[in-house]
Amino acid sequence: MASFELIDPAGGPAPPGPWASRPIPAGSFGAAGESEAALPLWRVILPASPVAARADLAAAEHSLAAQEAAVAAAPIRLRALATGGSAVSFGAPTATPETNLLALIAEQRGVGAASFGGGGGPLAEAEERFGAFVAQVRDAIAYAALVETLREGVLVARSQVGWTGDLRSLLAPGPLGEHRALHRRALALALRSRAALLRSFGIVMRGAAIVAAMASSPAGALIAAPAAWRFVDDLLREVRG
């Protein structure tokens, strides 16, 4: 079973795609210097079987496509919510992004204005996680991305990609065409996920404007951004299942 990890110096949430976001483990970069820790590392660990590796990558690509579609639909679902549309069903037994968004309001109503932005409730958590999300997006445009492909724990290829496209790859020698093909695919997946992450920022901010407009917020969309981020993150979780 493949594993997809984003080792994220910003400690941000899992980006669109199959990735699990992990903090930098102490000393994990071996011989590399401390400054390397600032670079986000997208690591794909594939099984030894080529068939299984290809199937896992295909599943990851499908998962990313589904999540991209879910994120793209966020403004529509927010608008539907704002206008009483059908994004929320009657008494849905399970939480949905829409119910969670409104639960933020419920929490604020229940505990009073003084707790706004403080305490450990969902609002405060959303603000904190939104901060990490912004840092994650900032890093994505400030630093190169590193992409590593491992087969059964053995590193077979690495690439460093600047956001303007400059690309340096390091490959294991010899006739290892299969490794290289898998790395190309892993690299494409990571870069597509990075672009999806950036797009999701734009969508969150546009969503924030919708939420703020719904609320007639005098503070504008910025104050609504964490709630909008939480909504988009919930959409991703919904698709991930």
Add this chain to the structure above:
Amino acid sequence: MPDELLYFNGVNASRGAYGREPMTAAELAALIRGPAPRGEQVDPDPEQRRLLKQRAQQLETGAFEVKEGVQQDDLSQTGWAVVFPAPPAGTPDPYAAVREALAPLLDLRRRQAGPLYRECFGPAGYRPGESRGDFLKRQGAATSGPVDPERFPYYVLLVGSPEEIPFRFQYQLDVQYAVGRLHLEHVRAYGQYAASVVAAESGEVALARRAVFFAPANPDDPATRRSASELVAPLAASLQAEKRASTWQIARVAGEQATKARLAALLGGAETPALLFTASHGAEFDPSDPRQVAHQGALICQDWPGPRGWGRRPLPADFYLAGDDIGADARILGTVAFHFACFGAGTPRLDDFPHERGAQAAIAPHAFVSRLAQRLLGHPRGGALAVIGHVERAWTYSFSDSYGARQLETFDSALRRIMLAGAPVGWALEFFNNRYAELATGLTEDFENIRFGTPPDDYIFTARWTEHNDARSYVVLGDPAVRLPLAPADVEPPAARATIPEVAMPDPPTAGAAQPAPERPDLPASPASPGDTPAPAYTLTTPGPVVIYAGYPPGGLPAQGSAGSYGLGDLFRSGGEAVNETFQKLNETLRGFAEKLSQTLQTTLEDAAHLEVETYVASDLAAIAYRQGDFSGAELRAVTRMSLDGDTQVLVPQRDGGGVDTELWAVHTSMVAQAQANRAEMIKAIAEAASGLFAAMQGK
């Protein structure tokens, strides 16, 4: 044959591409089977699988869907039920106004069904997440076997959106019962539909016995060419050859004739028949496309020049007929329409197509009923009595496979029953339910056989799977007990189509109503229909019946205040200092981000002048500290440097023994292609991020 390409109906109008690219039977079979084939893939509910098997067995033994002695077209024997969504306990029922608007229809059915009439309203309605079995048990009905109308009526009208009463529940209930769904945009539209059915059943509507089969055959498009020649043509011919159809005029409008203008004439215009059967692509849209809710399932006509002629560009509204195109002056009262088209009846939120590892794609922000069908049913001058169509994708493959075994009998039998036997549409659609039960049972066995190492032929397996999905997903929109209001064979029908009087009542939008779709500014607008009054937009101050949430705190719903929100305003209005503090913090975070974005964009201007791709090889990758840009110890094997002015420098890898290292060179060139694609994608993504940030700052 497993290598032959299969074509799927449905054109993505957002992108001008097929909704699903053609694939071979072997590829599709691999997707359907998935990594761990199980019967649950046919239906996750074991009770439902048992019911399907039972239904399939009943077919073999000649048993009927309703218990012995009950005549399926007599409501006094079959009964009739209406089911609304149940509101959460202690909250006002948002469907009270809809029920009132439907009162003329409910009164009519109460008179016809007598003691077998049932209303499942309020707490007796459908509860969120309920399975067919749970619902029937709660109603006191048996969950399997032939229907006993004394326990629960055979004809069942579901009233509500597919978010409130899911499509899956409709499919499941439809196996035993004759089920239809009514979900319209406005309360008044329900009143107009009720008035239409009452008018049709009280003798005020007498339609000429005319059926039209409409079939575009778009250039270079195998799907519509096959549906025109292998479905519509033989279907029309078969009905024409039927003795009982001698009093019918059966026409075919196909190929070049099957334009949007002609379809408009057949749906509300001068040529509107009693029964219209269309076979075409249904328009589908990306979930991010603002046209999706309004236009998904619209019927793509001959105006689309096909995949080659039009290319991969968004389809303008001129190529398809959508709900917007049915003008206020349309005369459609009494018609029954059958649309063979992807999404012709509705769209689920997640697609039904098989995916590797079970990942389902979100294809819409929420499930919804086709706006075209809604417009036809709830038309202000009197609506269609029923629209039969497909939820999700329809499959050309299911009526004609490469063995030459056409599967037209299901369509043919259903249409004969509607047209020639004068049967209620819900009963006529039982042929599809029978087929669904039969195929689901066979498919469940296939999955089990695969699991135990005896896979069926890919082609048969995929055919069975597509036919199963196809048969399952045909639904009736409208009252399943309606039938064609035909003039007696020996009586000349009125020259002009009857209409209903204006239905006067308050007209708030109903649950699940969506906003009208804005036209894309870069696309030609749909032709405006004279006198067409667009449905009013959903206003924020309207009491919205839909926003009721589970787990809402004891304080109940947020008040709908003067700001026109659902209580969100208070979130941002209250809090005083705390809000300011939060605002400052967020402002700081985002300002930092904006500065970084600005620096990045500035760097772009300097760095984007060239693109550099380097490929290194090292025997011990872990030893290279390449993250610091130091590739010491690694061997540089290939370089490509491309400048904005087109100058390109390449360093080609050589083998030790001479000659180009072709394998490495191939890897390197693919890396160059990837770098170019990534640059374009990243610039676009950063522009979107920046645009979103500025929009938020400007409050847009």
